[in-house]
Amino acid sequence: MPELPEVETIRRCIAPEIVGQTVTNVIVRNASLRWPVPTDLARCLPTQKIISVERRAKYLLLRTDAGSAIIHLGMSGKLLVCRQNKAVEKHDHLDLVFANGKILRFNDPRRFGCALWTSDDPTQHPLLATLGKEPLEDGLTAEYLFHQSRGRSLKIKEFLMNSRIIVGIGNIYANESLFAAGIHPGRAAGRISLKRYERLKAAIKEVLTNALRQGGTTLRDFCDAAGNPGHFQLQLMVYNRAGESCRSCGSLIQQIRIGQRSTYFCKKCQR
DNA sequence: ACTGGCTCCTGAGGGC
DNA sequence: TGCCCTCAGGAGCCAG
Numbered sequence: 001m002p003e004l005p006e007v008e009t010i011r012r013c014i015a016p017e018i019v020g021q022t023v024t025n026v027i028v029r030n031a032s033l034r035w036p037v038p039t040d041l042a043r044c045l046p047t048q049k050i051i052s053v054e055r056r057a058k059y060l061l062l063r064t065d066a067g068s069a070i071i072h073l074g075m076s077g078k079l080l081v082c083r084q085n086k087a088v089e090k091h092d093h094l095d096l097v098f099a100n101g102k103i104l105r106f107n108d109p110r111r112f113g114c115a116l117w118t119s120d121d122p123t124q125h126p127l128l129a130t131l132g133k134e135p136l137e138d139g140l141t142a143e144y145l146f147h148q149s150r151g152r153s154l155k156i157k158e159f160l161m162n163s164r165i166i167v168g169i170g171n172i173y174a175n176e177s178l179f180a181a182g183i184h185p186g187r188a189a190g191r192i193s194l195k196r197y198e199r200l201k202a203a204i205k206e207v208l209t210n211a212l213r214q215g216g217t218t219l220r221d222f223c224d225a226a227g228n229p230g231h232f233q234l235q236l237m238v239y240n241r242a243g244e245s246c247r248s249c250g251s252l253i254q255q256i257r258i259g260q261r262s263t264y265f266c267k268k269c270q271r
Numbered sequence: 272a273c274t275g276g277c278t279c280c281t282g283a284g285g286g287c
Numbered sequence: 288t289g290c291c292c293t294c295a296g297g298a299g300c301c302a303g
Contacts, residue, residue: 001296034279034299058297075296076281091281110280112297127299154274163298171296220283220295260276261296 002073004135004168005211006222006230007058010079013225015053017081018062018096018104022049025097033093034074034114041069041117045096056123057131057167062096067119069096070127074112080105081225104225132165135204140166142198149189149197158259159189160204169204172217172239175264177204179238184270185263186256210235238264 002010026042048064055061060079062069073079084103094106094115106115118125133140148165149156159165160174169177178185180203183196192200216222216230219240223229237247242255246266256263 003297034297072297074280074298108280109282110296112280152273158274161297259274262294 001075001170001172001219002058002077002216002222003170003173004058005173005208005214005232006216007060007073007168008055008212009216009224009230010073011053011055011060014060014079014081014104017102017225018050018098019053020049021098021100021102022047023064023096024099025095027095027097028093029088029095030091030093030111033108033111034072035116037094037115038117040067040119041115044117044119045069056128057134057163058170059122059128061122063122067117068122070114070116070118070122070125071106072114072127074108074110074114076110076221077106077108077113078221078223079225080107080227131163131167133167135166135168135208140201140204142194142201145197145201146192146194149192152190153188155185155258156183156187156189156192156200157185157261157263161259161261166204168208171261172219172236173204173207173211175239176237177207179265179270180207182270184267185258185265187271238266240264 023045026045028037028042031037044066048066051063053062058072060071081102081104084101091107091109092105093108096104149159157174160169181200211217211232214230214232217232218229219233238253241253241264244253246253246269249268251266251268253264254267
């Protein structure tokens with residue numbers, strides 16, 4: 001399940017392969033993703049050169065002079081850079097074909113992902129315009145989280161997973177960040193002190209940075225655009241560890257549900 | 272203005 | 288071996 005470290009890993013992997021390359025063809029095998037793949041994508045992208053591959057939240061932005069492709073991997077999406085003659089597999093929904101004979105192939109079994117086209121500034125697209133702070137940028141401060149959370153009763157874990165507040169944090173890294181900060185995931189966001197948000201902010205940056213350094217987390221099938229898995233799963237402190245002992249204090253890791261999501265924590269280390 | 276619940280989808284895994 | 292059930296989750300959307 002690609003979160004910020006996984007999407008950024010993919011971005012870093014595909015950027016050197018496709019920046020400066022000209023798109024010669026777009027093959028849409030299945031347009032029925034989360035939103036229909038717009039016909040403009042296949043109409044406008046060919047003949048365009050990729051200027052840059054950027055990331056905003058969990059969206060990848062492929063910029064050209066004519067506009068930008070916006071790609072989200074959803075739950076199960078993968079991007080692979082490969083030769084054009086690679087056999088088409090199940091759920092290979094989309095290919096961007098480049099002049100050098102390579103292709104960028106989008107595969108997504110659950111089809112929660114999307115591939116869109118905009119001729120305008122992609123950061124102003126409706127899906128991106130209202131996004132919150134990037135966690136690895138300086139704009140994310142304890143004061144920001146503190147002020148955004150005042151008067152709000154929702155649980156801190158849901159607050160962290162709200163992309164209008166802060167982006168890129170999905171279930172794995174919300175659990176891990178809260179453990180690293182020593183905060184119980186069910187605590188009301190509005191009742192956490194500035195001092196504890198200071199610790200949480202540092203924990204988020206540290207967890208995401210470490211995960212990025214490890215090439216992301218591979219639980220089942222995440223891999224980068226070259227097919228390599230990540231390694232951060234070896235360092236998970238709580239996620240997917242229900243009933244196992246806390247790596248810090250030895251207590252058993254608890255599993256509860258918050259917002260229809262599996263939530264893992266150590267009741268001794270997190271208050 | 273918030274908040275919680277529903278929804279899309281496929282594949283893995285468990286029980287029988 | 289096969290079938291059925293449950294679970295996994297990003298994030299938009301909507302009702303209260």
